[in-house]
Amino acid sequence: MPKVIAINAAANKHIAAARATSDEMLLESIAKGHRTAMHTLYCRHNVRVYRFVLRMVRDTTMAEDLVSQVFLDVWRTAAQFEGRSQVSTWLLSIARFKALTALRQRKHEDIDQDDVLEIADGADTPEASLDRATTSEILRACVAKLSPAHREIINLVYYHEKSVEEAGLIIGIPQSTVKTRMFYARKQLADLLRGAGVDSVAA
Numbered sequence: 001m002p003k004v005i006a007i008n009a010a011a012n013k014h015i016a017a018a019r020a021t022s023d024e025m026l027l028e029s030i031a032k033g034h035r036t037a038m039h040t041l042y043c044r045h046n047v048r049v050y051r052f053v054l055r056m057v058r059d060t061t062m063a064e065d066l067v068s069q070v071f072l073d074v075w076r077t078a079a080q081f082e083g084r085s086q087v088s089t090w091l092l093s094i095a096r097f098k099a100l101t102a103l104r105q106r107k108h109e110d111i112d113q114d115d116v117l118e119i120a121d122g123a124d125t126p127e128a129s130l131d132r133a134t135t136s137e138i139l140r141a142c143v144a145k146l147s148p149a150h151r152e153i154i155n156l157v158y159y160h161e162k163s164v165e166e167a168g169l170i171i172g173i174p175q176s177t178v179k180t181r182m183f184y185a186r187k188q189l190a191d192l193l194r195g196a197g198v199d200s201v202a203a
Contacts, residue, residue, distance in 0.1 A: 023087035
């Protein structure tokens with residue numbers, strides 16, 4: 001039993017150390033060829049990158065392949081990270097480029113938008129739950145009608161909670177352009193929602 005306790009304690013210590021290691025520190029280690037650091041970074045970000053890519057390509061097999069390509073690039077180019085953005089922003093920039101390249105290759109550009117916004121509702125009654133689900137469906141349908149550029153902005157800012165600056169870095173456009181796209185995306189979305197009979201979400 002003491003040996004088991006010691007093993008568990010060592011494992012917990014290793015997990016705590018991994019969590020305490022920043023993404024930037026992990027990249028420094030990856031640049032030196034440390035596979036453990038690569039594994040830690042992958043475990044920390046692969047789900048987020050996968051969901052981001054999947055919303056763009058709408059194909060699970062392609063998304064999985066692109067995620068593998070993203071982290072292969074990280075392994076090869078970790079030393080090139082200059083720290084001008086968060087590591088997560090850098091990863092999504094790589095993912096976006098690869099997804100757009102894949103979309104162009106199959107001549108299809110369409111960003112799916114599932115669960116972009118969570119509709120806040122404190123009520124738990126069956127009626128309220130049904131109403132919330134219906135509203136969510138309407139919201140997804142309205143977001144799907146936005147232009148690809150506007151869907152992309154909504155995706156990054158609302159679903160991935162990226163700042164205007166980070167969204168600009170990922171897409172490769174000035175912050176002023178991000179703000180302009182956000183303005184028109186929200187205006188168009190509000191109009192679509194009103195047309196669908198949903199006023200409260202558009203506010």
